[in-house]
Amino acid sequence: MSVIEAVSTQTLAGENLTGDAYRDAMHRWLHANLPAGFRSDSAAFAPPTLQQSAAWEAAMYRAGLTGITWPRAYGGHGRSLREHLIANQEIGRLAMPESVNSIGKELAGPIILAVGTEEQKRRFLPAILEMRNIWCQGFSEPEAGSDLAGLRTRATRSGDGWRITGQKIWTSGAYRSQRCLVLARTGPLEDRHRGLAMFAVPLDAKGVRVRTIKSIDGRESFCEVFFDEVEVAQADAIGAPDEGWAAAIRVLEIERATNRMYRAWRFENELRHLISACKADPALSQMVGDRHYAVRLGEVAVEIEVLKAHVETAVEALVNGDKIGARGSLAKLYWSESHQRFAALALELLQQASLPQLAAIKVARRRFEAIYLQARAETIYAGTTEIQLGIIADRILQLSRGK
């Protein structure tokens, strides 16, 4: 039986639930439908295939757990950011796989909503939510990593459309994607941020080549994408040539503060899993009873509470019409560094487990060794720690650079 058949087809999106009733409905649906094999805190865990992930995420969408704030006209559920937070808190409390289409749902979709044409919204957005189109992000290049303004991929006019040539790198999930949100230059390199345009490039177009890159966790998730005179229709240009980047920046600011909003609650799920595994092990149960590890695990718990505070404050600010601006950098810096500290502590503890190794420890080691390695990327992607510190210094503190 496929996952999509296994999970409930009940649609909660249309139900007029709010507050605790909404939370309860989301909670019950997730617990009833998340396959045991998808749970990385279970001995039955087996990484889902792409098809299984897509089916699961489509089911989540139908249940009202994704596309929460998007307008109903484009397939969304038309709810508030507060309900988005509630749903994400419930998602975070379960050890479920990361989305294979987070770029579609949390980057491409919001940008299209902000600057896309009506036709693009109707064509792209429902397909993202229904998992018919998986997206990847073509921003970084070999010569333009943190400094995106230095990107060299070129878009030139070609009849009624565009012709794109260049190379993208660190393009997570390109091998499994149907569309790539490509940032390309329409003017000279000296224009820096001016003359940058965005395109929804179909990855089956002639001239597109994808090569996977093996990462430190052994996975081949991120990719290089080569564009060799790829013809792109005007209908796939997102926003005007000089507007796309500015709009993307505005969206990125919000996204940096709100994307994967479940993180703090997922980290809490990880912490509880770690402690539960330790308490099942004779040696580790003694260790976590000692003051040293009680303090260190307590520090992780405090950091998780602070992260929740960052997220909830950002949500309230947005709900009240405030601008997030550069404040998303604070949350990004906080979660990425605190998660790395937590992952290192988890490794340190689990390495001291008793022999023979219990099933609980095997499950935990499999999960936390993967988390430890993957967390090394968290201070790099979505703007490195150094970039976030620079943003905070420049735009929040507005420190003088004067000579």
Add this chain to the structure above:
Amino acid sequence: MTMAEALQPAEFAATAARAVTACADLDVREQARHLAGDGLLGVIANEEVGGLALPLGFAVPVIAAAHAGLLGFPLLETVLAGRLLQASLTRMAGAIVSGETLATIAWQGEAAAERDGVALVLSGTVARAPCAAKVDYVVVRMDAGAAALIPTDAEGVVVEEAAGLDLTVPEHVVRLEKVEIPVGSMLPAGTWDLLSSDANVLRAAAILGSAEACLALAQEHASTRRQFGHALSYNQAIRHALARQKLGLESIRHAITRSLTGDGGPLQRDAAFLAAATYGSSISEGALQIHGGMGFTWDVPVHRHLRRIRTLQAQGDASGLISAFGRRYISEVAPFAETGA
């Protein structure tokens, strides 16, 4: 809606900042009257004792402003004592809220009580009592989380100066040598836990105020001090250090906000204080570092804030609390079982 209810917490910050400035050259009793006149001592006390009956969140900007301005008065203790006593010792609470009577709280140690007819006889040593040498009453912790109000001029009460970092609101040790108090001065079991929980939020607010002042001083210095032909803030190492201080500061602020929302409970209040203790220390120490040699001088006020933050950290027993916090968290998680994972 009463006038007080129509107010916003932030409006109290400006009032508090003005009052702190006005208190600069006043002695402790004059400060009390001045602060009371601005309604700041009774922010959270009920109206029967002359307070404004506002939620704890309204005391946060008051305490933050007091500490940003290095107020030399035990405001945190006074604000809490006024509310603590309002139900059982109403007249006393009124006198505290009006600034006529001064009170403080001994945050460390507990006293033991013996019954002697209609009176209680208290013995023991308590400490970390800010300004105890200049106040009329001190609240001390008793067995089973109870608390007692003790007149500092009662026979058997010895208030001693104590070594301590905070020069602005110095701490004292209070020895109780068979001190007789009426039974009515004993507050019920559980009082101390509630007091501590509220105190943790206000301590976090106090640290926020001091940390904010430190960051402002560091930022000002980095922007005006020139070395190697540039302002210090030209250098990435300085910019990033200040950015990290800002992250710590906003983390404290958000943690306090969260602890006061509908979902905020003891765990969130403890977390707010623990976050403030950690980040407040690093912000004040970092601000001192950015000042270079100037930071080590008496005249630059960063050290005064650093002293207060470290003192608040000790008054809230941050070291003991993080251990208890961790143990409590661990105890609530069941050992791994496949069905309960």
